[in-house]
Each structure stands twice: as structure tokens, then as C-alpha cells.
Amino acid sequence: MVRGWLLPLLLTAAGVLGAAGLFTDGNTIAAAAVLTACVAFAVVNSPLVFPASLGAEEARRRSAADGRPVIYWRPGCAYCRRLRFRVGRDARRAHWVDIWRDPAAAAAVRAVADGNETVPTVVLPDGRARVNPGADWVRERL
Known part of the structure; x- marks a missing residue:
């Protein structure tokens, strides 16, 4: 915190x-x-600036239930901020997880980003992940 x-x-x-x-x-x-x-x-x-962060497990559970993607981020990240502003109001339709607050979230990002904690990382409900995606790609999945 x-x-x-x-x-x-x-x-x-x-x-x-x-x-x-x-x-x-x-x-x-x-x-x-x-x-x-x-x-x-x-x-x-x-x-x-970001929607309220959830824990990694809670975000995965909600994502499976409602089909919304999980976006892993961290405060101070220029790329996360840029994605947040470019997606606009639609950003509230994703589940945002702060990797600095949740060690499990950081581990989930490392698992899909070749051992790095590269954010933003978007994980879709079907398990596909994309590291540092474009805003248009994210908006299509919201």
C-alpha cells in the first residue's frame, strides 16, 4: 500500500x-x-487514477464469471498510465490488479512475461496473455 x-x-x-x-x-x-x-x-x-485493485485470485474468479480481462499494473508505470488513459471509461470494465500489492499477481505476470514483471499485462478469461498491448486491442476485448 x-x-x-x-x-x-x-x-x-x-x-x-x-x-x-x-x-x-x-x-x-x-x-x-x-x-x-x-x-x-x-x-x-x-x-x-486506476480502478480499485483486486487480488489476483479474486480477479481470476471474477474474470471467469463475467468474461472480462484481468489487467496487471503497478503504480508509477508510464505504460500502465498510458493504457489506462487511452482505453478511457472502458477501463472500468476490466479487473485491475496491482502487482505491488499482491505477490501472487507478480508471480502471474512473471509466468507469462518470461520471468519479468513487465506491466501492463492483460490476461483474457481463456488464459491467453499479452504483455504491453495496444489500447485498441484491449478495447476490443472489453
């Missing part, structure tokens, strides 16, 4: 420190811009 929030917290702290320095120099507009940019980047890199 803490690991997923580490990058957003560091970005927010850097924004606060940078803005404080600019503010003490009397540059309030630049201070506000730096703080706004850092907080916005922190939100984009936070677990808030």
Missing part, C-alpha cells in the same frame, strides 16, 4: 518545497504553477 503512494508523496513534497522557495523569493505565480504541476503529476501517478 505504501509503495504505491511513495512516488505521489515525493512529487507532492518536491512541489511544496519548490513552491515554498519561490514564494519566499516573492514569486507567487511561479510558486502556484510549480505546486499545481507537481500535485497534478502526483495525482496522475497515484493509485487514484
